[in-house]
Amino acid sequence: MISLSHVTKLYGSVIGVNDVTVDLGAGAYGLLGPNGAGKTTFLGLVTGQLRPSIGVVRVFGERPFCNARVLRRIGYCPASDLTERSATPREWVRYLVQLSGFTPAAARRLAEETLEQVGLGEAAGRPLSTLSKGMRQRAKLAGAMAHDPDLLVLDEPFDGLDPVARHELVTLVRTWARSRSLLVASHLLHEVEALQAGLAVILGGRLVASGSVHEINQLIDTLPSEVRVVSTAPRRLAELACRCPEAEAVRFVGADAFIVDTRAPRLLADRVVEAANAEGILIRELVPGDRSLEGIFGRLVQVHRGVAP
Amino acid sequence: MAVASFQINRLLTPPRLALAAIGAAFPTAVLLAATKARGGALDTDLGAILLYFLVPEAVCMLGLLVTICPVVADELERGTWVHIAVRPGGRRALLLGTWLAAVLWTGVVALVGLLLAVLAGVIENGLILLGPFSVLVCLSCIGRAALFSLPAVIIPKRALVASVGVALVVEYLAGLIPAVVNQLTVSLRLRTLLVRFMDWRRNMPIQLQLLVDDRPPWAQVAAVLILAVVFLTIAVAILEWRQFPPSEES
Known part of the structure; x- marks a missing residue:
């Protein structure tokens, strides 16, 4: 058409x-x-x-x-x-x-x-x-x-x-x-x-x-992303996060926060919450990647340019 | 016709109607002032000359400038251009419809002005001028509305200034040059018809005879109609080809 x-x-x-x-x-x-x-x-x-x-x-x-x-x-x-x-x-x-x-x-x-x-x-x-x-x-x-x-x-x-x-x-x-x-x-x-x-x-x-909304969402989910976690026990929780197969790298930001690099931010966030619940760790803030439209667009551009797979 | 009636509805606003009333009263006011200055009614020849410059020239020209020049600029400003441009034949309909609306609106104003001036009794035997001058008014509106549609589609946002320039350079300057170029002007045809109607040619000095055409009245009428068709065809072709980036629309 x-x-x-x-x-x-x-x-x-x-x-x-x-x-x-x-x-x-x-x-x-x-x-x-x-x-x-x-x-x-x-x-x-x-x-x-x-x-x-x-x-x-x-x-x-x-x-x-x-x-x-x-x-x-x-x-x-x-x-x-x-x-x-x-x-x-x-x-x-x-x-x-x-x-x-x-x-x-x-x-x-x-x-x-x-x-x-x-x-x-x-x-x-x-x-x-x-x-x-x-x-x-x-x-x-x-x-x-x-x-x-x-x-x-x-x-x-x-x-x-x-x-x-x-x-x-x-x-x-x-x-x-x-x-x-x-x-x-x-x-x-x-x-x-x-x-x-x-x-x-x-x-x-x-x-x-x-593509379809589902295809675009899938594509977005495969893009490199970050999950930012603020908690009362960041080192212990980071250790638990490292055990998740979706985690690619972890780095600390300040005394109570860390960032996990991942290609499956939603799944990783779920796993971090589960682990924190099991250990009784309080999560003050958990931001599963940049879900703003600009963030998504930015990552799609990376795919388009071949920067990301 | 849809565009013409829509455009005429747009013109039916108090400010526009007031402007039209002023336009219609203007020739009579000037003739009354001239009568007062002369201390009596104007003879037919002088009255015809004044009436010619006041009605088919001044009133028609000003009326057309304000009605046909904004044909595209107005639509861009109102945000309606895009609605029209995506219709099949919308651009052509817009131009031709607005041309028709401009001719009808200005024609009615000028004819009312002419009627008032003649009925005011300030010109001796003024009533004999009514028929010939009505023809001049109609031809002036038809030809010049088409002429002014060209700058309106070429430079929409400066159309008024450009049309005034066209009026001065084409109609008044080129129209007075006794060469091929004046054959392409409406003013030559109107002037020639005026001279014919008033039967002035025999008494005109040879230099002034160069400023009018030798061909018969029907040829002058046909020439104005042909010029109008040519101008409108060019304007439609330009408008069909024009693109207005989204940033140019309000």
Whole structure:
């Protein structure tokens, strides 16, 4: 469905995406990466707003840039806020559907149905400027979905939503993606996990990993990591930790802490806790590796560069 | 049509309506001041000259500058460009729809201005100017909206300044050069039609005759329509080819 072959996008001397090669078949995918990683550029290439500087982008087997056949099958919800002030969601969605080639009557019907679907039925007649950010986000989503595309591309779609609205929209998008394809860009792993989508991880314009959430988690677990332990008996506990087959090296940090190098941080942490319980040692702090998104990205980059296996 | 009606709805705000009212009242105000200065009604020829510079030139030009120039810049600023760019034919529809909205909006303002000026009774036999000047207003709007769409798509964020430059250099400077270059201007066609309508050519000095075209009125109308089609085709081609990096969108 989406195929990028050695695609690089340059903005002058700034690299948007760098030598990306990926094939995504029909289905749901999450494009994960921190801010500035190149997600929006990737989506811009897929949705035909941008031309690659090098390489070839194909969507549904064709180059998408200004290609009406491809664009007719894509729905795109950008990350930027909708600052159209005077129009109402009803007028806005109807306008977009008409731009997709539908008659005014069909556009009216599709707009009403989709606004109802995203939970904006009652607020559809209010000017966009009077709506909350979450409601404007729903209006954007309705605009992307109303013409019933085969591929829905969403850029940070749940930004600014409260947890209830987030849950509702995740459910809506997940239901929608059962019968059609979905590509969601996000910097939050749990958002993509909630969509039960495959993952492509992008960082610094490079695609550093792709696969299912389970595969990515497995990959992350095989990367060199650290477990930091603060306890009342650090030397004894370090000795016990050394007996675990997952421990690769131990070093002391200060008087009451030590760090264990491992490739299985979660498993090692469990073993250290078990050993401490058996010996009656109090653990004050146990941090099983850097589980922050930046930490994970950093380690995936190491894999990508061949620094780590 | 969807874009045109959406753009006209965007123009229906109190500040824009106030601006349109000022634009419509402006020619009458200037003509009234001229009448007062002369101490009586203006003769038809002088009235026609003043009306020509006030309505098809000044009002149309200013109206078009504020309606067609922000065609892309406004969408980038509002964050709506991306929604339109991903629609099949969205870019083309945006340009042509906004062009139509600009022509209709400015045309209505200019025609109301013309009507008020004629009905104010400050020009002798002013009513005979109504028909010919309506044609000039329509052609001015059609041709110049298309002309200003070029800077609007080439340099969206400086489109207003660039369009003023285009108006001065192309329409007024190149339009007054008696050479091939003035054939490509709308002002030559409008001037020629004015001279024809007013039947001034026979009494014009030979030097001034160089500033108008010899071909019949239908050829002038056709020339404006052809220029509009050419300008719009080029503008659409440029817009279809343009890319706006995410950083350029608000």
